[in-house]
Each structure stands twice: as structure tokens, then as C-alpha cells.
Amino acid sequence: xxxxxxxxxxxxxxxxxxxxxxxxxxxxxxxxxxxxxxxxxxxxxxxxxxxxxxxxxxxxxxxxxxxxxxxxxxxxxxxxxxxxxxxxxxxxxxxxxxxxxxxxxxxxxxxxx
Amino acid sequence: xxxxxxxxxxxxxxxxxxxxxxxxxxxxxxxxxxxxxxxxxxxxxxxxxxxxxxxxxxxxxxxxxxxxxxxxxxxxxxxxxxxxxxxxxxxxxxxxxxxxxxxxxxxxxxxxxxxxx
Numbered sequence: 001x002x003x004x005x006x007x008x009x010x011x012x013x014x015x016x017x018x019x020x021x022x023x024x025x026x027x028x029x030x031x032x033x034x035x036x037x038x039x040x041x042x043x044x045x046x047x048x049x050x051x052x053x054x055x056x057x058x059x060x061x062x063x064x065x066x067x068x069x070x071x072x073x074x075x076x077x078x079x080x081x082x083x084x085x086x087x088x089x090x091x092x093x094x095x096x097x098x099x100x101x102x103x104x105x106x107x108x109x110x111x112x113x
Numbered sequence: 114x115x116x117x118x119x120x121x122x123x124x125x126x127x128x129x130x131x132x133x134x135x136x137x138x139x140x141x142x143x144x145x146x147x148x149x150x151x152x153x154x155x156x157x158x159x160x161x162x163x164x165x166x167x168x169x170x171x172x173x174x175x176x177x178x179x180x181x182x183x184x185x186x187x188x189x190x191x192x193x194x195x196x197x198x199x200x201x202x203x204x205x206x207x208x209x210x211x212x213x214x215x216x217x218x219x220x221x222x223x224x225x226x227x228x229x230x
Contacts, residue, residue: 104158
């Protein structure tokens with residue numbers, strides 16, 4: 001069982017380019033999340049999805065979009081990357097309606113130049 | 114106002130000593146949950162312990178315990194008999210509300226713990 005996989009592991013991207021970060025889970029969790037981690041700021045929620053077909057905005061959604069076509073996949077797209085989007089991005093998932101913890105992927109380190 | 118506050122950016126602790134990492138939270142919900150995660154230098158996020166707002170006893174998981182003081186809105190993590198492998202970043206997080214659609218977490222800024230041999 002892989003849990004949550006993210007791709008790519010790291011990426012250097014020119015400003016203005018479009019980029020999709022991939023996230024796949026094999027635990028059949030209903031809820032999925034995207035966070036960004038920046039030094040001194042902890043993890044901040046970008047977007048989330050409570051179930052396939054629905055998405056919602058988190059604390060820092062500007063410049064990002066997500067889709068949830070099925071239970072397993074939750075891609076994050078940067079339509080036109082800017083240097084302030086340089087960060088480590090974590091995808092996570094959890095069972096809905098429980099006290100269970102969120103399971104995290106290994107992260108994607110993105111540098112926008 | 115910050116929903117989760119971790120006031121210790123860094124801590125140094127001698128190996129085998131106990132360590133307390135502070136976390137205070139702010140919420141008006143009656144139903145909420147508090148989590149602690151560990152992030153070693155390799156970068157992955159590891160769940161450590163959970164405390165529900167209605168749990169009467171403090172949560173414990175092996176060497177980890179959560180000192181939950183509801184009136185003070187604090188949820189400190191206690192690590193007993195610290196080990197070199199405990200050196201990592203530690204994050205406190207809160208889930209507000211209960212049930213479907215209320216699983217989002219708000220994280221603190223973290224505490225970097227270094228265990229000294």
C-alpha cells in the first residue's frame with residue numbers, strides 16, 4: 001500500500017509557466033487537501049475536497065486551482081506561476097466525519113524563478 | 114488572531130530528559146480536535162497524537178502524551194525520555210467542528226526540537 005504519492009518530487013519552474021502537481025491516494029479516503037509549507041509559517045491550506053466532485057478554498061487559494069474528478073486523484077494547478085509560489089507542497093487525505101488524522105504525501109518542492 | 118500558537122521556535126534538550134512543547138489554540142467551537150505532527154529532516158509529516166475536545170483524559174501514545182488544559186486552551190505535547198531520533202520539527206494543529214466537511218486542519222508555525230547527546 002503506497003498511501004499518498006505526489007509527483008514530481010521537485011521542480012524548477014520559470015515564472016509565468018503553468019504547472020500541475022499530482023496527488024494520488026489509494027486509501028479510498030473521501031477528503032483530500034493541499035497545503036503549502038513556508039519557513040516560519042507552518043502549513044497553510046490552499047484547497048480541499050470533502051468528496052469527489054466537490055472542492056473548497058482554504059486559507060491561501062489565490063493563484064491555484066484544483067479538481068476532484070474521482071476519489072483517488074486531487075491535482076493542484078498553478079495557472080501562471082509566480083516566485084511567491086516557491087514552496088513545499090503537501091497533499092493529504094483523511095476519512096470524512098471521523099477523528100482520524102490526515103495522512104500526508106511526501107511533498108513536492110517547487111521553485112519558481 | 115492566530116488560531117494555533119506555538120511560542121517556542123526552537124528548543125534544545127539533553128537526551129533522556131523529558132520535553133514539553135507548548136501549543137495554545139483559539140476557537141469558539143465546542144467540538145474540536147487537536148493534533149500533533151512530527152516532521153523530521155527528511156520532510157515527511159508523521160502523525161503523533163490526537164485529543165478531542167470532549168475527551169476527559171489526556172491522550173497518550175507511547176512516549177508521547179498530550180497535556181490538555183481546556184480552560185486555558187492549551188494542548189502541550191510531552192515527550193518522555195527523549196531520544197536522538199526525536200530531533201525534528203513539531204507542529205500542533207486544530208480541527209474545528211465535527212463531522213463531514215469539518216476535517217480541515219489549521220497548523221501552528223512549529224517548534225524545532227534538537228536533542229543533544
